[in-house]
Amino acid sequence: MTMTTHSHKPWTDKGGHVTVxxxxERYRASExxxxxxxxQHRSTQRQGGKVIDLEEAKLRHRLREIAAEHIRWxxxxxxxxxxxxGWTVNHxxxxxLWREEGLQRPTPRNRKRARPADGSVRRHRAQHPHQVWAMDFQFDATADGRRLKFLNVIDEHSRLCLAIRVGRRCKAKDVVTVLEELTSLYPAPAxxxxxxxxxxxxxxxRDWCEASGTATAYIELGSPRENGFAESFNDRFRDEFLNTELFTTAP
Known part of the structure; x- marks a missing residue:
């Protein structure tokens, strides 16, 4: 059998390959x-159309949903x-997928943390839960411009937020009330x-601390990063919640 092709005008498909x-069919010959x-290599005849991965399509859709629901995540x-x-997906x-869907957030600048010379940041480092609690205030406002004051209490070992108290004001007696409520649920911190x-x-x-057997660990004036766990929580709390919500009323 003689097979003749014309090199100046071959039969080709859209990809430029000779249509084998x-x-x-014309010469009743084998592939x-x-x-x-x-x-032409025989492997070119094995390339089919792109198969749609339904599982990946669902995953991409869920990623877009998460990004829309949690815009700061x-x-x-x-x-x-x-x-x-229950999704099975590796890092x-x-x-x-996160990158291909265009969901990446701008990379935050790393802030250099200054450590005091006396090592006070490490002096009372928590070795187990409820050994060290961190407290700090955070401020925001309702839609009418009136101030909101948040008291955040964090367990330094587990990094669990134990309490968030919000009100127009928060005095020492209110701080004590929050601590009393917490120690009814957890052991008093050291x-x-x-x-x-x-x-x-x-x-x-001071009286509550003495009665509870709790010592105070005050940070240096003007050194908020010495209270690093509370500061880290405050940053995320503002980024993910306070900056995305509008408050119209307050307790």
């Missing part, structure tokens, strides 16, 4: 023979939520870390 099927004659927070929901695949604001150095709080 056409030649097979192997036709591919050898036209100089990054890839790691979304990954944790997916795992809790590298998650990173690729230390409470805070700044030396008037609410935290008031006699009412």
């Amino acid at each position: 099927t056409v030649l097979q 192997r023979l036709v591919c050898r004659v036209v100089g 990054g890839r790691r927070m979304a990954y944790r939520l997916l795992r809790r929901e 590298k695949r998650m990173q690729r 230390f409470i870390r805070s700044d030396n604001g008037p609410e935290f150095i008031a006699q009412a709080l």
Whole structure:
């Protein structure tokens, strides 16, 4: 059998490959023979259309939903939520899909943390839960411009937020009330870390600490990063909640 092709105008498909099927039908030849004659590898005949991965399509859709619901979340927070929901996806695949969907947030600048020379940040480092609690105030406002004052209490070992109290004001007696409520649920801490604001150095709080066997660990004036766990929580609380919500009323 003689097979003749015209090199100046070959039969080709949209990809520029000689249409082997056409030649097979015309000359009733095998795929192997036709591919050898036209100089085309047989593997080119095995390339089918792109198969749609339905599982990946669903995953991409869920990622877009998460990004819309939690606009301040990054890839790691979304990954944790997916795992809790039962998705089986590894870090590298998650990173690729998150990037391809255009969901990446701008990378925050790393702030250099100054450590005091006396080592006070490490002096009372928590070795187990409820050994050291950190307290700090945070401020926001309702829609009418009136101030909101938040008291946040964090367990430094577990990094669990134990309490968030919000009101127009928060005095020393209110701080004591929050601590009394917490110690009805958890053991009293060995230390409470805070700044030396008037609410935290008031006699009412000192009396509570003495009665509870809790010592105070005040940070240096003007050194909020010495209260690093509270500061870290405050940053995320503002970024993920306070900056995304509008308050119209307050207790």
